[in-house]
Every structure is written in C-alpha cells, then in structure tokens.
Amino acid sequence: MKENLSFLFIEDDEIEVMKFKKSLKKLGFTHRILEAKNGEEALAILEKKEELPDVILLDLNMPKMNGLEFLKELKEDSHLRYIPAIIVTTSNNHQDMLESYKLGIAGYIIKPLRYEDYIKKIQRVVDYWMVNEVINF
Amino acid sequence: MKDKIQALELALQNEKRAREKAEELLLNRTSELLEVREALKVKTNEYNIFFENILDSFIVMDTMGNVIKMNEAAVKLFGYDIEKEKFNVVNIIYKEDFEYAMNSFAKLIEDGSFPNYEARVYTKNKEVKWVQINSSLIYDEEGKIIAAQGIVRDITEAKKNEVNFEEQREQLEAIVDNSTFGIVLAQDRKIIKTNNAFQKLIKYTEEELLGKSVESLSFEDAHEESKKLYAQMLNREIDHYSLKERYLRKDGTSFLSKTSVTSVRNQQGEVKYQLAFIEDISTKYKRRLMLNTLNNLTRSFIGKLNIHDIAWEIANVIAHELEFEDCVVYLVNKEKKLLEQIAGYGAKVNAKKEIVNKLYIPLGKGIVGNVALTGKAELIRDTSKDVRYVVDDKRRLSEITVPIIINKEVVGIIDSEHSSKDFFTQEHLRLLRNVANLVSIQLTNASNLERRIAAESENEELLENLKRSNKELRDFAHIVSHDLKSPLRSINALISWFQEDYEHVLDDDAIETFDKLNNKLEQMDALIDGILRYSSVNDQNILNVQKVDIVEVLDEIKTILYVPEHIQLIYSKDLPIIKADKTRIKQLFQNLISNAINYIDKEAGRIEIKCRELKHYWKFSVSDNGVGIAEAYHDKIFKIFQTLDKKGKSTGIGLSIVKKIIELYKGEIHLESEEGKGTTFFFKLKK
Incomplete structure (x- = not known):
C-alpha cells in the first residue's frame, strides 16, 4: 500500500490531461503524474527506467502509436509488463475492449460525458489502486 | 493223130x-x-x-439295234438278258434323248465310231440311268457293216454329282453376284472375272473389265504398298493382305475401298489366281470423317470464348479434314449491315494467318449475303447457274453456305467453295449445320459464361465493397466514438470549470443557459451512442448464439432503465428462453420499452410484454397505453433519425435498431396503434 502513487497518464488531448489533473487536485490527491502525449513518448519515459509509474492510464485513440500498439510493446517487456495499465477511453466498442483485455489490462474505464461523473470514476480508480499492492522494481 | x-x-x-x-x-x-x-x-x-x-458293260448289236451279244455287266446294267429275251436298244432310249441318240447313231455309221455318247436309258425295271457309250462298227469281209459294239459305262452317280456341282456353282455364283462386296478374280494381276457388285461399284461392264490390270483401276497412292504385298504373296510369305485403296470409276469419280486379297495357289504352291474382295468404305469413311471433324471441332472449341477464335478453328478443321479447297467464316456486323470475313483457310489466308483481301459483303448480296438474311443454309451445285454468286479470289463452281444462328439471329456464316461442280454433298451440309449449331451453343455458353464471370466479379466487387463499407462504417463509428465524443466531454468539462470559476457572478439565467447547453451535449452524446449501437447490430464479430431467457433480460432492463413509478412493466414468468445474441435481444426490448416509457402520458402507465409460440417463430408483443402513433407514421418511425418528438431525448435511432435486430433474426415488425389510447408493437423472431 502506498500513500503516494505515481501515474503515467498517456493522453493526446490536453483538456483530458487537465481534467485528470484537476480531478486529482479537487479530490485532494497528491499523486505524482507523468504525462505522455502518445505511446512513443510513454515508452521513452518507461525505457529510461529512472522512475517507473505504479499505474498507467491510457487513452486508445492517439496519434502515432495508439493505445493498443503501446500495450503490445509494454506487454513484451519483461519488467514493464507488470505495471497495471488501465484504459480510459470514450470507446465502448466491443472489439477495442476485447483486444485490450487480450493484451492484458487492469481496467477499462469509459469517459462519461459529465465532468462530475468523471471525477467520481477517477476517485474510485485512484482509491482502488491506493489500497492495492503493486510490484516495485 | x-x-x-x-x-x-x-x-x-x-x-x-x-x-x-x-x-x-x-x-x-x-x-x-x-x-x-x-x-x-x-x-x-x-x-x-x-x-x-472287262468290268464295263459290253454289247454288240446288229444294225437294227438288236443286241446280239452282251456281257454279265451289261445284263446287270440294263436288266435285260439276251439269252432269255429279245433286247433292242432302241426301246430303252430315254424319250428326251431320242433325237440325240439317232443323230449319234447316224454319226457312228458315218464315222465308224462314236465316243462319249452320253444319254439316259430305261432299264428293264423302268429305272432311268445315265450311260456313257464308246461305240464302233463291226464290218464283214466285204466291208459290210454287220454290227456295232459298245462299251457302256453307268454314269448315273457321276451325273448326279455333276448336277450337284452345277447347282453348287449356280449357288456360288448367286452368292458372288449378289455379294455387296465387289469380287475380282485376277491372274497375274489381270482381271479375269468380276461380280455384279464390283461392276456396279466401278461402273464398268464385265467385258470392259476383262483383262484390265488391277492397278489401272486404282489410284497411285496405294500402288507401292500393294506391289510390295503382292510380291510377298508370290514369295509365299503371305497368303492374304488387305489395304485401303481409292478406285477410279469409269465416270471419273472415285471411291475409297478396303480391298482384301487372297491367293489361290496350285498344287505346287504357286499363286494361280488372286481373289480380291473390295468393300466401298467411302460412306463409312465419310461418316466417320464427319464425326471426327465434329469431334475435333468440339474439342478445339474448348476454352474458346469468342467467335474469332472459334472461327479460325472452324475454317482450319473443316477445310483440312474434309479436304475442302477453302473455308471462310463471316461475322455479321448488324450496325453496318455487312458481313466481315473473320477467318479462312486456303487461298484467302497468307502465311501469317491473315485474311488476304478481306471482303466485306453487304447483307443480302451474293449467296453468303442471302443466307445471312434468310438464315437458311444453301448448297449450290453449280454456281455458274446462280446469279447471286460473287467472285472472291477466283470463281469456283460449287458452294456451301451455312448460317450460325444464336437466338434466332444470324451472327455468322460458314462458307466454302469448290472448283468442281457438285462437290458438296448433303452430308457436308448436315455436318456444317451441326458445326454451326455447335458454334451457337459454344458462343451462347461463352457469353453466358462471360456474363456469369462478369456477374460474379461484380458480385465479388459488391461483396468486397460491402465488406469495405461495413468495415468503414465500423471504423467510422470507432472514430466517431472518440473524435465526436471527446469534444463533448471537453466542452462539458470546460463548462464545469467555467461555472466553478465564475460561480459567484453567474445568475440564474446563465445557469439555466449552461444547463440547456449540457442537455444538448447529452442529446448529442446519446445520438452518437445510438449510431454506434446501430452500426454494430450487424457486426458478426460480436454475434453469439446463446440461450436467452427473456424474463432474465426484462429483469435486467428494469434495473438499467429508469422506470417511473407510475408505469408498470408487466410480463409473465412464462416468457420463453430463445436462441439468440443476448446483447441484441436486450437492445431490442430496451429500445421498445424505453420508447413506451417516453410516450406514456397516462397517470397509470402500463407496458405489457407477451409472447406466443408459432411453428417457426416467436411472436412477441410490447404494448403500452401511451399517446399512440398516427398510422401515417407507422413506417416512418423505423427509419433512422426519424423521430416524432422533436424536443425530447429521442434520437430517432432506437426503433431503427429494433428493426435491424429483428431483421437479423429474419423476423418482421409491425404495430397497431390508436391515438391517445396506446400502441402495440408485434414482432417475430425466427426460432
């Protein structure tokens, strides 16, 4: 159990990034947030291995390397594969979900329309991971 | 003295x-x-x-015919015995032979002897016997005829045999003469005897054939072979041979024969005669040739789908195999009303397989043009008597012209000419007609095939397009889901932040405006979701066949949908378990029920779901006591984006999804409604 988690938030839409950050702030969390605009950037951060996140949150639709492609790369790495990855997306597409779970995800969150609903969901996710034990390298 | x-x-x-x-x-x-x-x-x-x-009978008779001396054998032969009775030879002469006997007797008197008298006699017991008598005269000292003596031989048996032989010879001759085979007896290859059949075949009389050499009657082609075989026969290597030869008739025509030659040898084994049996196989050969030609053509047509390729095959195979001098195939050009030469054989074609001096014949001109108009094949025995004849590369005296007809329309002509009159026969005509039919069938098949191939590729293309558009639709939906939904979420977040940041300055009007803005966002979001669901109804990737308990589905819907308290959802626990995709079935009922909920205007709302089992279908009904739907809209409501309620939350997609799901299960939907009283949707799902 960790009081302070570090999240790698992979998202190309800056408002989404703001939403996440504001949500955490509003919820009073002080977790560390690493930001990446797409899968490539995220991999670059992860490959440095200076600071590995406890949880990865990622969107599916992104330019360059999209969410699923990133997941594939991630799951091929013998260490990084153990970092829980949670999809946060607007897509409730069955195929997307199926693919994601096949590759191995820790959760699939659909972004609600209302900001207030979003905050509620984020709160639950963060709470959940706060009570979880994660592997530390 | x-x-x-x-x-x-x-x-x-x-x-x-x-x-x-x-x-x-x-x-x-x-x-x-x-x-x-x-x-x-x-x-x-x-x-x-x-x-x-002597064993032979011997008699001596006087000049009056009285027998004066006879031996034992004679007694036996004639049954008369001069020691017991008078015996005069004149009395025993067979009636019919009397004249011959008298003449012979006169000759005997004149010449002094008469050899080989052969005639019949009556014996004492009235038997008729054939006798052969060698007789001579006996003279006295003065040279006076005193008697005649004769040695009599009984030749009755021999005569009988001779008669049989004669009969047999007649029979044999009858066989030989009536034989359908020509039969020729030759000595040293010179004809010495022929039968009727051969004379008829070769059109010479027996006399004309006599002494002719066998070779002079046949074509040179087979001479070498026949010489070789004959030599082998002379060398006693073979007794029999047969070969195909063409014989020349007196009238200049010819026929193909199968000739079988057998040797007739003397006691020394030398060839005395050659006996030949000649069979006219030209008809047989012709028939086989025609059949072969047809077969070869059929074979060569395989895989040829256009008339040009087929035309070349026709020209070549026909001309070559039937020994035609030429053969030209014409194609009808309907627009220009012309016949175009598209393939040929013979003088019309050069080494590069191109038609020399290609001719274009107007429809109706010449024999070919005429046949193209009438569609009736023609056999011209003598073109010099036919005014329609058009000289192509050179004038030829007979012509055969057969149309190729497809669907009662002349599409082409097969035409051949020959330099001699009367070259073409009815058989040729029959064959060419068959060929034309064959072409017609082949081309019909070919065009059918082409059409089918085209249709198939079109179908394939359509299917491919359909697949592509399905995929595009899915991809489109996917993109829509992100690219359209994301901005809605951003807008909502931005509004929220704005509201938070300016909470203290915003008045009620502003708050109401923001609420309306948010409602529109929600409508937009619902619409996008609707489109997404609609687009995924047919997605085979997520179509399961599973047991779906309708009661369970309805129970779940109750928990998902917001059902106002004044509305009752009524369904029996006896509703069936059907085989389908649960998600779709749920979508189906959810849409119908939420639709009903939306339009209930009564204080006590009722939504009832029922089911009836038919042989091949489940028939469900969902009825409500809502506002009802005017009949004018009964069809329209199932169309996408059609909504009867402009201001509400309705997206106009729900019933489209319903219809699409029902169609997926090969069912149908209709409704009964009374405005103000309520609506019942009936739908069938295939079991």
Whole structure:
C-alpha cells in the first residue's frame, strides 16, 4: 500500500490531461503524474527506467502509436509488463475492449460525458489502486 | 493223130497246168481264208476273253439295234438278258434323248465310231440311268457293216454329282453376284472375272473389265504398298493382305475401298489366281470423317470464348479434314449491315494467318449475303447457274453456305467453295449445320459464361465493397466514438470549470443557459451512442448464439432503465428462453420499452410484454397505453433519425435498431396503434 502513487497518464488531448489533473487536485490527491502525449513518448519515459509509474492510464485513440500498439510493446517487456495499465477511453466498442483485455489490462474505464461523473470514476480508480499492492522494481 | 494227140496232150497239159494253177490259187486262197478265219477265231476268242474280263458293260448289236451279244455287266446294267429275251436298244432310249441318240447313231455309221455318247436309258425295271457309250462298227469281209459294239459305262452317280456341282456353282455364283462386296478374280494381276457388285461399284461392264490390270483401276497412292504385298504373296510369305485403296470409276469419280486379297495357289504352291474382295468404305469413311471433324471441332472449341477464335478453328478443321479447297467464316456486323470475313483457310489466308483481301459483303448480296438474311443454309451445285454468286479470289463452281444462328439471329456464316461442280454433298451440309449449331451453343455458353464471370466479379466487387463499407462504417463509428465524443466531454468539462470559476457572478439565467447547453451535449452524446449501437447490430464479430431467457433480460432492463413509478412493466414468468445474441435481444426490448416509457402520458402507465409460440417463430408483443402513433407514421418511425418528438431525448435511432435486430433474426415488425389510447408493437423472431 502506498500513500503516494505515481501515474503515467498517456493522453493526446490536453483538456483530458487537465481534467485528470484537476480531478486529482479537487479530490485532494497528491499523486505524482507523468504525462505522455502518445505511446512513443510513454515508452521513452518507461525505457529510461529512472522512475517507473505504479499505474498507467491510457487513452486508445492517439496519434502515432495508439493505445493498443503501446500495450503490445509494454506487454513484451519483461519488467514493464507488470505495471497495471488501465484504459480510459470514450470507446465502448466491443472489439477495442476485447483486444485490450487480450493484451492484458487492469481496467477499462469509459469517459462519461459529465465532468462530475468523471471525477467520481477517477476517485474510485485512484482509491482502488491506493489500497492495492503493486510490484516495485 | 499224133499231132492231134500232141495237141490234145498239150491242151490237156495246159488245162492241167491251169487247173493246177487255179488249184494252187484256190489253195492259196483257201489257206488265206483259213488264216483269216483262224485269225478271226483268235480275235473272237480275244474278244471273248476281253468280254469276260472287262468290268464295263459290253454289247454288240446288229444294225437294227438288236443286241446280239452282251456281257454279265451289261445284263446287270440294263436288266435285260439276251439269252432269255429279245433286247433292242432302241426301246430303252430315254424319250428326251431320242433325237440325240439317232443323230449319234447316224454319226457312228458315218464315222465308224462314236465316243462319249452320253444319254439316259430305261432299264428293264423302268429305272432311268445315265450311260456313257464308246461305240464302233463291226464290218464283214466285204466291208459290210454287220454290227456295232459298245462299251457302256453307268454314269448315273457321276451325273448326279455333276448336277450337284452345277447347282453348287449356280449357288456360288448367286452368292458372288449378289455379294455387296465387289469380287475380282485376277491372274497375274489381270482381271479375269468380276461380280455384279464390283461392276456396279466401278461402273464398268464385265467385258470392259476383262483383262484390265488391277492397278489401272486404282489410284497411285496405294500402288507401292500393294506391289510390295503382292510380291510377298508370290514369295509365299503371305497368303492374304488387305489395304485401303481409292478406285477410279469409269465416270471419273472415285471411291475409297478396303480391298482384301487372297491367293489361290496350285498344287505346287504357286499363286494361280488372286481373289480380291473390295468393300466401298467411302460412306463409312465419310461418316466417320464427319464425326471426327465434329469431334475435333468440339474439342478445339474448348476454352474458346469468342467467335474469332472459334472461327479460325472452324475454317482450319473443316477445310483440312474434309479436304475442302477453302473455308471462310463471316461475322455479321448488324450496325453496318455487312458481313466481315473473320477467318479462312486456303487461298484467302497468307502465311501469317491473315485474311488476304478481306471482303466485306453487304447483307443480302451474293449467296453468303442471302443466307445471312434468310438464315437458311444453301448448297449450290453449280454456281455458274446462280446469279447471286460473287467472285472472291477466283470463281469456283460449287458452294456451301451455312448460317450460325444464336437466338434466332444470324451472327455468322460458314462458307466454302469448290472448283468442281457438285462437290458438296448433303452430308457436308448436315455436318456444317451441326458445326454451326455447335458454334451457337459454344458462343451462347461463352457469353453466358462471360456474363456469369462478369456477374460474379461484380458480385465479388459488391461483396468486397460491402465488406469495405461495413468495415468503414465500423471504423467510422470507432472514430466517431472518440473524435465526436471527446469534444463533448471537453466542452462539458470546460463548462464545469467555467461555472466553478465564475460561480459567484453567474445568475440564474446563465445557469439555466449552461444547463440547456449540457442537455444538448447529452442529446448529442446519446445520438452518437445510438449510431454506434446501430452500426454494430450487424457486426458478426460480436454475434453469439446463446440461450436467452427473456424474463432474465426484462429483469435486467428494469434495473438499467429508469422506470417511473407510475408505469408498470408487466410480463409473465412464462416468457420463453430463445436462441439468440443476448446483447441484441436486450437492445431490442430496451429500445421498445424505453420508447413506451417516453410516450406514456397516462397517470397509470402500463407496458405489457407477451409472447406466443408459432411453428417457426416467436411472436412477441410490447404494448403500452401511451399517446399512440398516427398510422401515417407507422413506417416512418423505423427509419433512422426519424423521430416524432422533436424536443425530447429521442434520437430517432432506437426503433431503427429494433428493426435491424429483428431483421437479423429474419423476423418482421409491425404495430397497431390508436391515438391517445396506446400502441402495440408485434414482432417475430425466427426460432
């Protein structure tokens, strides 16, 4: 159990990034947030291995390397594969979900329309991971 | 006296001398006679010995025909015995042979002998016997005919055999003459006898053929071979051979034959005669040739789908195999009303397989043009008597023209000409008609095939397009889901932040405006979701066949949907378990029920779900006591984006999804409604 988690938030839409950050702030969390605009950037951060996140949150639709492609790369790495990855997306597409779970995800969150609903969901996710034990390298 | 005595003595002496001389003469004579007599005696004895020792009958008769002597054999033969009765040969002559007998007898008298008299006689017991008699005359000392003698042989059996042989010969001749085979008997390859069939075949008379050499009648082609075989026959290597030869008739025509030659050898084994059997196989050969041609054409047509390729095959195969001088295939050009030469054989074609001086014949012109118009095949025996004839590369005297007809329309012409009159036969005509039919079938098949291939590729293309558009639609939906939904979420977040940041300055109007803005966002979001669901109804990737308990589905819907308290959702626990995709079934009921909920205007709302089992379908009904739907809209409501309620939350997608799901299960939907009272949707799902 960790009081302070570090999240790698992979998202190309800056408002989404703001939403996440504001949500955490509003919820009073002080977790560390690493930001990446797409899968490539995220991999670059992860490959440095200076600071590995406890949880990865990622969107599916992104330019360059999209969410699923990133997941594939991630799951091929013998260490990084153990970092829980949670999809946060607007897509409730069955195929997307199926693919994601096949590759191995820790959760699939659909972004609600209302900001207030979003905050509620984020709160639950963060709470959940706060009570979880994660592997530390 | 003395003189007288002397004279008398002398006379006496003379007389005595003369007498002595006469006596001597007489003596001599008598002794001669005795000798003759003796000889005759000996001869008679010899005869007797001869008589008794010969097996053949022997008779001696006087000039009147009375038998004066006969041996045992003669008695046996004739049944008469002269020792017991009179026997005159004249009495036993067979009636019909009487004249011959008399003539023969006259000849015997004249010549002194008559050999090989053959005639019939009656025996004593009235039997008719064939006898052969060799006779001669017997003369007395003076050379006077005293008797006739004859050796009689009984040839009755031999005659019988001879008759049989004659009959057999006749029979054999009948066979030979009536044989359908030509039969030729030759000696040293020169004809010595022929039968009717051969004479008919070759159109020469028997006399004309006599002495002709066998080779002079046949074409040179096979001479070498026949010479070789004949040599082998002479060398006793073979007794029999057969070969195909073409014979030349007197009238200049010819026929193909199969000739079988057999040797007839003498006792030394040398070839005495050659016996040849000649069979006219030209008809047989022709028939086979035609059949072969047709077969070859059929074979060569395989895989050829256009008339040009087929035309070349026709021209080549026909001309080559049927020994036509030329063959040209024309194609009808309907627009220009022309016949175009598209393939040929013979003088019309150069080494590069191109038509020389390609001819274009207007429809109706010439024989070809005529046939193209009438569609009726023609066989012109003599083109010089046909005014329609058009000279192409050169004038030829006979022509055969056959149309190729597809769907009652002349599409082409097969045409051949020949330099001699009367070259083409009815068989040729029949064959060409068959070929034309074959072409017609082949081309019809080909165009059908082409059409089918085109249709198939079109279908494939359509299917491919459909697949592509389905995928595009899915991808589109995917993009929509992110790219359209994301901004809605951002807008909502931005509004929220704005509201938070300016909470203290915003008045009620502003707050209401923001609420309306948010409602619109929600509508937009619902619409996007609707489109997404609609687009995924047919997605085979997520179509399961599972047992779906309708009661369970409705129970779940109750928990998902917001059902106001004044509305009752009524369904029996007896609703069936059906086989389908649960998500779809749920979508189906959810849409119908939420639709009903939306339009219930009564204080006590009722939504009832029922089911009836049909043979092949489940028939469900969802009824409500809502506002009802005017009949004018009964069709319209199932169309996408059609909504009867402009201001509400309705997206106009729900019933489209319903219809699409029902169609997925090969069912149908209709509704009964009374405005103000309510609506019932009926739908069937295939079991």
